[in-house]
Amino acid sequence: MDEIVRVENVVKTFLNKRVLNSISFSIQKGEAVCILGKSGAGKTVLLKIIVGLLRPDKGNVFLFGRNIFKIKREELFRLRENIGFVFQNSALFDSLTVFENVAYPFLKREISDEEVKEKVLEMLRLVEMQGTENLMPAELSGGMKKRVAIARALIMEPKLVIYDEPTAGLDPATGRSLVEIIKRLNEEKKTTSIIVTHDLEVASTLADRVLFLREGKIVKEVKPEDLKEGLDVEIIKFFNLREV
Amino acid sequence: MVVPFLREALRHLGAYFLMVYYSLSGITNLKKEEVLRQLEFFAISSLFIVALAASFTGMVTSIQSAYQIRGLLPLDLLGAGVGKMVTIELGPVLTALILAGRAGAAIASEIATMNVTDQLDAMEVMGIDPYKYLILPRVFAGTLVTPLLVVFADFMAILSSAVVSNIVLDVEFSAFFRSFLDFFYVKDFLGGILKGLIFGFIITTVSCYTGTTSREGAKGVGLATMRAVIYSSVFVLFFDYIIGSLIYG
Numbered sequence: 001m002d003e004i005v006r007v008e009n010v011v012k013t014f015l016n017k018r019v020l021n022s023i024s025f026s027i028q029k030g031e032a033v034c035i036l037g038k039s040g041a042g043k044t045v046l047l048k049i050i051v052g053l054l055r056p057d058k059g060n061v062f063l064f065g066r067n068i069f070k071i072k073r074e075e076l077f078r079l080r081e082n083i084g085f086v087f088q089n090s091a092l093f094d095s096l097t098v099f100e101n102v103a104y105p106f107l108k109r110e111i112s113d114e115e116v117k118e119k120v121l122e123m124l125r126l127v128e129m130q131g132t133e134n135l136m137p138a139e140l141s142g143g144m145k146k147r148v149a150i151a152r153a154l155i156m157e158p159k160l161v162i163y164d165e166p167t168a169g170l171d172p173a174t175g176r177s178l179v180e181i182i183k184r185l186n187e188e189k190k191t192t193s194i195i196v197t198h199d200l201e202v203a204s205t206l207a208d209r210v211l212f213l214r215e216g217k218i219v220k221e222v223k224p225e226d227l228k229e230g231l232d233v234e235i236i237k238f239f240n241l242r243e244v
Numbered sequence: 245m246v247v248p249f250l251r252e253a254l255r256h257l258g259a260y261f262l263m264v265y266y267s268l269s270g271i272t273n274l275k276k277e278e279v280l281r282q283l284e285f286f287a288i289s290s291l292f293i294v295a296l297a298a299s300f301t302g303m304v305t306s307i308q309s310a311y312q313i314r315g316l317l318p319l320d321l322l323g324a325g326v327g328k329m330v331t332i333e334l335g336p337v338l339t340a341l342i343l344a345g346r347a348g349a350a351i352a353s354e355i356a357t358m359n360v361t362d363q364l365d366a367m368e369v370m371g372i373d374p375y376k377y378l379i380l381p382r383v384f385a386g387t388l389v390t391p392l393l394v395v396f397a398d399f400m401a402i403l404s405s406a407v408v409s410n411i412v413l414d415v416e417f418s419a420f421f422r423s424f425l426d427f428f429y430v431k432d433f434l435g436g437i438l439k440g441l442i443f444g445f446i447i448t449t450v451s452c453y454t455g456t457t458s459r460e461g462a463k464g465v466g467l468a469t470m471r472a473v474i475y476s477s478v479f480v481l482f483f484d485y486i487i488g489s490l491i492y493g
Contacts (some may be wrong), residue, residue: 048365051368051369053368053369054367073373074268077368077372077373078371080368080369080370080371081370081371083369083371084368085369085370086360087362087365087366089361089362089364091363091365091366092362092363093358093362093363093366094357095354104367104370105370105371105372107275107372107377108372114472152370156370166418212433221338233446
């Protein structure tokens, strides 16, 4: 299998606090890997390092075989065109409509308006947000924003999709429907994905492999079946996790 | 105390120049639609306030200049004095300070909000460089519009000065404009335009920089906006001295 992401001995410290402590793992093409950990465990920092938004104090990250900290800025931007990122707070452009948000990744591309329109409407349909094209982000609920963010992340058919706490801040029903959408899209598009969450249910539904992050280290790696069979009581207690 | 301050200042200076370099490196791929949108924003949002400030400045300059020269020089020379003051100094500096407060604050708060809500990160992850697609159009438009607003401010200030000189001080329009033209040097006018260009660049780049370096939360947005206005104004006044010394010194 092709390696999509390789994280090598990544260390990151903020104000004398070591957030990530020699993290290493790799993700193969087509895999859905979930990183599970408590709030403040450094999950978002890890994601930002993986896409080059933050620089680690030590270590390397390889995306599609390229060391992202040893390539030119322009090259990194080109590499990122293969990534879709769903931010925890959706990060929709608040001065643009839903349509413009989803179409935004086409900014750099030479593509006709008709084609953009077709792709955006199709993507909105896939995330069950048809008819909202002209709404502004401020007019959307949290769950709707997440769906638009997913549409925006997937519209370029990226090779790697990263979800940062996809269900955070949503009520259980909305969270579940969002997980179903992500699962369906992952199966349809066959993308590689990284899902960061603190929710066992999300992890067991979406992941092929679950990594537990604790005190800046990967302390355990399990299969989703193991989660369904029941997790060590110690781990559940430690992470304050909700059981499946 | 001094060393950490200097280190921090140098770090900001380095980061500022890096931002300017990365932004300007995208000049060949400048998005025309975004530049037009920014031109419209700069021009329209500031036109009225520039006109108002320039008019009152022109009027008060007439009155105060007359007070200073009365008994020493004929009031017919008011046109020359006001013209020089406005084209060399008041027009560019006044316009720049207004733009720092109006457009600079708007740019900083917009970009800072985008920063603290991950919108800038979202652009980067999509492979879209915020320096080229967000900052460069603003810098380009601001640098282009400021000299035009300076010319407009010059015009409004001189016109209002002529009107007040005529109504309040009994200076004929013909005498006012004759003395203005007799002492008008192209160098004065072009110096003002040059100041406008440089001030426009300073205001937009400084405002974009404070926006992109804002910290988390609403307080961070407020601080970034305040810093944009203060730093832009201070740098405008500093470079006003430098340019003034080089051209007219």
